[in-house]
Amino acid sequence: MTPTPPRYSRIAGTGSYLPPNRVTNAALAERLAADGIETSNAWIVERTGIESRHFAEPDVACSDLAVLAAQQALAAADCDPDSLDLIIVATSTPDMVFPSSACIVQRKLGIHGCAAFDVQAVCAGFVYALSVADSMIKSGVASKALVIGSEVFSRLLDFSDRTTCVLFGDGAGAVVLEASDTPGILATELHADGRYVDILCVPGHVSGGNVLGDPLLKMDGPAVFKLAVGVLEEVARAVLEKAGRAASDIDWLIPHQANIRIMQSTAKKLKLAPERLVVTVDHHGNTSAASIPLALDEAVRAGKVRRGDTVMLEGVGGGFTWGAALLDY
Structure with a gap:
């Protein structure tokens, strides 16, 4: 009996979308100053590496951004939407409590019948969704x-807290993943530790038509930084071992775009040259589950990431969740 050949998945196309409203640090500082809160471009850049971010208009939903990114990815993959048999949206800012944003994306793409669901792992969400x-x-x-990461995090921000409201932005990124007889996704690794739920959360929910708790983002910055630096190195090494590769095999490191210092620390620990680190946090801010596919698409369209390159994707987010994927693009 002839053995069944192994089956793999590969990224066939990428896409992304950013809302047109680009908010610079100076504009954000002016907005905060009107409420008596002091910040500056220098203060933000020094601590985060962020210079600007994009905010969606009030009537623009997660699914709207997701569809625009998806259409780019589908075009890049020369993929007919009707041929899809799975849609996964990674998001912490869905259109509504239910149904999933994935089902809404499916409707907006004009298709029906394939499986569609959301994944909620905050900033690690895209890696989780890609692994699934x-x-x-x-x-x-x-x-x-x-597979889409899409966020409208501007809806969750407390603009009286300068330590968090300057960090986040809105956007979406997407990939089309197809079955292949040659390896594309080499290995993935996912983890979570619920003991750290409180260090990064939005502790509110809907009950009886009212919001109970606090519907705005809360973060213990030093605690998140300390945990992130440690787990990102660990998960990167774990996924390399699982794939039978070494850190020296990595052509591009595309981490979750949260903080330039965390990203640079991970690259340094893996002994990767700074130019092998894909950085978009300066002009995207932290777009949570959208940050990795946004950065991937930008790198692909800029001609940095090319077919045959080995790419490490890794993210860490509230939950506390973290994960990595190693792939041959």
Whole structure:
């Protein structure tokens, strides 16, 4: 009996979208100053590396950004939306409590019938979603998946807290993942530690038509920084070991774009040259689950990431969640 050949998944196309409203540090400082809160471009850049971010208009939802990024990815992959058998949206800012933003994206793409659901792992969400899609393709459950990270984090920000409101932005990134007879996604690794729920959270929910608790983002910055630096190195090394590769094999490191110091620290620990680190945090800010696919698409379209390159994706977010994916693009 002829053995069944192994089945893999590969990224066939990437896409992204940023709302047109670009908010500079100077503009944000002016907004905060009107409420008596002092900050400056120098203060923000020194601590985070962020110079600007994009905010969606009030009537623009997570699914709106997701569809625009998805359409780019589908075009890049020369993929007919009707051929999709899986849609996963990674988001912490869905259109509504239910149904999922993935189902809304499906409707806006004008298709129906394929599986569609959201993944909620905050800033690690895209890596989680990519890992799920990869597993479903490898197992034969799906053959062609649309994986999206989309966020409107500006809706969760407390503009009286300068330590958090300057960090985040809105946007979406997407990839089309297809079944392949050659390896693309080499290995993934996912983790979570619920003991640290309180250090990064939005502690509110809807009950009886009212918001109970606090619906705005809360973060213990030093605690998040300390944990992030440690787990990102660990998960990167774990996924390399699982794939049978070494850090020297990495052509591009695309981490979650949260803080330039965290990103540079991870690259340094892996002994990667600074020019191998893809950085978009300066002009995107922290777009949570959208940050990795946004950065990937920008690097692909700029001609940095090319076919055959080995790419490490890694993210860490509230939960506390973290994960990594190693792939041959």
